[in-house]
Amino acid sequence: MLEVRNLSKSFGRRTLWSGLNLTINGGEMLAVTGPSGAGKSTFLNCIGLLESPTSGQILYEGGDITRFSRRARCRFRRDVLGYLFQSYALIESATVADNLEIAVRNRRDRGSRCREALERVGLTGREKEKIHHLSGGEQQRVALARVLAKRPALILADEPTGALDKDNAAVVIDTLREMSDAGCVVIVATHSDYICGRCDAIFTVGSTEPEQVAQSGIKGI
């Protein structure tokens, strides 16, 4: 379970957002929306420990991750978190297989997990290709396969379909929905009404609590 309590973020004198509260359980998928510049990426980056909030708490399984030591932050990123960026964030000069294998710590099932993940995103047989030879849609499917192979409990996806055509976007959203249904906490920053409709709740950055889309346990606190 992830809880955000009274979270605020300012850059200098500019307050992006303040007093954010939400609770999201495993098995739930939350859309984070709001106008360009509202601070969606910054919100995800605070949860992903890439940025620090100005005040408030982010609790994961009861522990305040904003107070983690350097070592605990590394462990959290390594063991819990999966990040999917609009810009893919792959190692371009490396192969598809290299980009996936780096995400799986357990050597014993590394090969099978990577194969399964590539099959799920429709890239079986492409293991030896270099990332920079792939199309944008294929690169995002590799990034998605990397998250699948890693099997994180918390997935942060920042505009994951922003640069994709309809078919590739559908693979990404269907897969994130499946991972959520399998028990992950999934948070997606998006401008897309379609993606908002696939989520259990919508959180508009700038408001203080999420709005329900369907029956779900996500609630403001």
Ligand SMILES: Nc1ncnc2c1ncn2[C@@H]1O[C@H](COP(=O)(O)OP(=O)(O)OP(=O)(O)O)[C@@H](O)[C@H]1O
């Ligand atoms: N390190 C920083 N220092 C100062 N300002 C920053 C920093 N990072 C982000 N900002 C500003 O914070 C605001 C919110 O940025 P952010 O990328 O979180 O917005 P967003 O809602 O994700 O936007 P978009 O929908 O366009 O991606 C922007 O005006 C940005 O310039």
